[in-house]
Amino acid sequence: MGNRLIQKLFLGMFVICMMGFYCLKTSTLLATHSVSLAPCASKVRNNSQRTLKADVTCSPKVNLMFMKTHKTASSTLMNVLLRFGEKHQLRFALPDGRNDFFYPSSFFRTQVKSYQPGLCYNIVCNHMRFNAPEVEKLLPEDAFFFTILRDPAELFESSFHYYKAYVPQTWRIPGGNQFEEFLVDPNRYYNPQGINAFYLKNLQFFDFGFENNLEADDVRVQESIEYMEKRFQLVLISDHFEESLILLKDALCWQMDDLLFFKLNVRNATSVSPMSPELRTRAREWNGADWRLYQHFNTTFWALVEAYGRSRMEEEVKELRRRNAEMEAICIDGGGAVEAAEITDRHMKPWQPIGKASILGYNLKSDIKRQYEELCRKMLTPEIQYLTDLGVNLWVTRLWGWFKDSVVQFGLS
Structure with a gap:
C-alpha cells in the first residue's frame, strides 16, 4: 500500500512538472504577428465531380x-x-514537439x-x-471549417476511463466502478480548479x-452554439460516422476513394463501462x-x-x-x-493510456499486392507514427511515452 501511494505521488509530481513546463514553453509561443490571410489555394487536378444538381460541377476543396x-x-x-493531403501534396500546419498544439492551452x-x-x-x-x-x-x-461531435454520455464514459490517470481528483474515488460512483454525486469529487479537471466536465465545450x-x-x-x-x-x-463521411464527401466534392477508413484508437470492449x-x-x-x-447539431445533421x-x-x-470491407480483406x-x-x-502499435484501458491496433498482411501496400500501411498507421513520418519531431510526446511505459505502467503492474 505504501509503495502504491509513493508511485501515485511520484506520478502526480511528474505530471505537475510537465504541466508547468508546457505552460512555460507555451508562454514563449504566444507572440503574434499582424499578417494577412494566407494567399495560396492549391487545386486538385482532373478530379471534378458532380454535386446534387446534375448540371453543376465542383472542384474538390483542399x-x-x-x-x-x-x-x-x-x-x-x-x-x-492526412492521406488526402499527402496524395495531393498539400501543406499541413503541424505541431512541434508534440502531437497536439500545446493542448490544453489556447491555440x-x-x-x-x-x-x-x-x-x-492547406490543412x-x-x-x-x-x-x-x-x-x-x-x-x-x-x-472549409468542420468538426465532429459525440453523444456526451458516450464521450464522458470514454474520456473518464482514458484520462483518469491524468486527473488526480479521480484517484480518490472509491469502489470497483469509479465511473458510476462519480456520476452518483459528481460534485463530491469534482474540483473545477483541479489539474486537468476539464476532462471531467463538458470536454467538447472546452475543446472549442x-x-x-x-x-x-x-x-x-x-x-x-450560435457562434x-x-x-x-x-x-x-x-x-x-459513415453518414457523416458521406455528407463531408458531398460538401468537399471528394470521391469515395478519399473516404476509405479503418477504425483507429479504439478501446478494447472489456474496458468499456x-x-x-x-x-x-x-x-x-x-x-x-x-x-x-450535441442536440443542436444532431438536429442540423439530420436536416x-x-x-x-x-x-x-x-x-x-x-x-x-x-469498399471498406474490401480493404479489410x-x-x-x-x-x-x-x-x-x-x-x-512496432510501427503499427497505437499509443496506450495509463491504466487498464487498452487501445487496439492491426497487423498488416504479409502478402499485400504491390498496388495496395502503401495505402494499406497508411490506413493502419497510428497518429503518432504518421506524424513522425511527416517529419514532426515528437520529443515531448516520446519523453512522456517513455516515462509512462517504463516507469508508471511498470510500477503499477
Missing part, C-alpha cells in the same frame, strides 16, 4: 480546418485527411512547426483548444475554447452544455441527411461499407483489430 475533438472518432477522420499560430508569417497552409487537423482568429490567419479565405463549467441554461451556452454555427460549415456526428438508461441520463445532465451543443436524400444516403453508406491480417501485445510491427 483548404481545410478540421477541429479535432477528443474521443469522437477524430483520429480515424484525421487519418483520412496560437506560432505553435505551428516552422511557422512564418504569411506562409500558406489544419491536430488537437488544439480552438482559437478561431489565430487559426484563420493560417488558411486561405476559402478554407468555451468555458466548460457553465450550466446548460446559461445564456452563454446558447451564444457559443459555432456561424464559424463551422459542417458539424459531423461520430455516432453516425456499460451504462444503464439512468446512468446515461446522469452523464448527459452532468455534461449539460455538451448535451445542448442535412434529409436534404441529401435518405435513400441516396443509404446507398452511399452501403457502398462505403462494401486486402490489408488486415486476421481480419480485425487486436491487442497491442499481438501487433508484430
Whole structure:
C-alpha cells in the first residue's frame, strides 16, 4: 500500500512538472504577428465531380480546418485527411514537439512547426483548444471549417476511463466502478480548479475554447452554439460516422476513394463501462452544455441527411461499407483489430493510456499486392507514427511515452 501511494505521488509530481513546463514553453509561443490571410489555394487536378444538381460541377476543396475533438472518432477522420493531403501534396500546419498544439492551452499560430508569417497552409487537423482568429490567419479565405461531435454520455464514459490517470481528483474515488460512483454525486469529487479537471466536465465545450463549467441554461451556452454555427460549415456526428463521411464527401466534392477508413484508437470492449438508461441520463445532465451543443447539431445533421436524400444516403453508406470491407480483406491480417501485445510491427502499435484501458491496433498482411501496400500501411498507421513520418519531431510526446511505459505502467503492474 505504501509503495502504491509513493508511485501515485511520484506520478502526480511528474505530471505537475510537465504541466508547468508546457505552460512555460507555451508562454514563449504566444507572440503574434499582424499578417494577412494566407494567399495560396492549391487545386486538385482532373478530379471534378458532380454535386446534387446534375448540371453543376465542383472542384474538390483542399483548404481545410478540421477541429479535432477528443474521443469522437477524430483520429480515424484525421487519418483520412492526412492521406488526402499527402496524395495531393498539400501543406499541413503541424505541431512541434508534440502531437497536439500545446493542448490544453489556447491555440496560437506560432505553435505551428516552422511557422512564418504569411506562409500558406492547406490543412489544419491536430488537437488544439480552438482559437478561431489565430487559426484563420493560417488558411486561405476559402478554407472549409468542420468538426465532429459525440453523444456526451458516450464521450464522458470514454474520456473518464482514458484520462483518469491524468486527473488526480479521480484517484480518490472509491469502489470497483469509479465511473458510476462519480456520476452518483459528481460534485463530491469534482474540483473545477483541479489539474486537468476539464476532462471531467463538458470536454467538447472546452475543446472549442468555451468555458466548460457553465450550466446548460446559461445564456452563454446558447451564444457559443450560435457562434459555432456561424464559424463551422459542417458539424459531423461520430455516432453516425459513415453518414457523416458521406455528407463531408458531398460538401468537399471528394470521391469515395478519399473516404476509405479503418477504425483507429479504439478501446478494447472489456474496458468499456456499460451504462444503464439512468446512468446515461446522469452523464448527459452532468455534461449539460455538451448535451445542448450535441442536440443542436444532431438536429442540423439530420436536416442535412434529409436534404441529401435518405435513400441516396443509404446507398452511399452501403457502398462505403462494401469498399471498406474490401480493404479489410486486402490489408488486415486476421481480419480485425487486436491487442497491442499481438501487433508484430512496432510501427503499427497505437499509443496506450495509463491504466487498464487498452487501445487496439492491426497487423498488416504479409502478402499485400504491390498496388495496395502503401495505402494499406497508411490506413493502419497510428497518429503518432504518421506524424513522425511527416517529419514532426515528437520529443515531448516520446519523453512522456517513455516515462509512462517504463516507469508508471511498470510500477503499477
